[in-house]
Amino acid sequence: MAVCIAVIAKENYPFYIKGLPTENVLKFHYTVHTSLDVVDEKVSALGKALVDEQDLYLGLLYPTEDYKVYGYVTNSKLKFVLVVDSSNTALRHNEIRRMFRTLRNSYTDVMCNSFYNPGDQIQSRAFDNTVMSMMVQVC
Numbered sequence: 001m002a003v004c005i006a007v008i009a010k011e012n013y014p015f016y017i018k019g020l021p022t023e024n025v026l027k028f029h030y031t032v033h034t035s036l037d038v039v040d041e042k043v044s045a046l047g048k049a050l051v052d053e054q055d056l057y058l059g060l061l062y063p064t065e066d067y068k069v070y071g072y073v074t075n076s077k078l079k080f081v082l083v084v085d086s087s088n089t090a091l092r093h094n095e096i097r098r099m100f101r102t103l104r105n106s107y108t109d110v111m112c113n114s115f116y117n118p119g120d121q122i123q124s125r126a127f128d129n130t131v132m133s134m135m136v137q138v139c
Contacts, residue, residue, distance in 0.1 A: 004083035
């Protein structure tokens with residue numbers, strides 16, 4: 001089951017972090033923050049291959065005892081981080097890719113909203129509903 005979804009800016013500050021259960025919010029922030037180093041390593045290792053890609057699915061960033069952390073980077077260096085419960089062994093990479101694609105499309109809808117100021121925290125009800133449906137869908 002997906003337990004946390006985060007959208008991280010190019011400068012590595014969070015636009016959005018949502019986690020379930022809510023009592024583990026600090027743990028999710030820590031997990032997402034530590035995953036950013038792995039994202040940077042993978043992106044720098046690929047180097048110029050990113051120039052030709054529109055987006056980049058980084059795959060599994062690292063596993064912990066409780067979670068598996070997956071990453072996705074767009075061409076504009078926006079980072080999406082998905083934290084999944086380790087006990088969910090039925091989740092495949094193509095399903096993770098689909099979740100990231102859905103998340104990216106929903107983020108694009110937020111950015112197209114004329115009332116949204118780029119760089120602000122995401123406080124869109126539609127985006128929040130998409131994230132919650134992705135968390136429930138994987139359960």
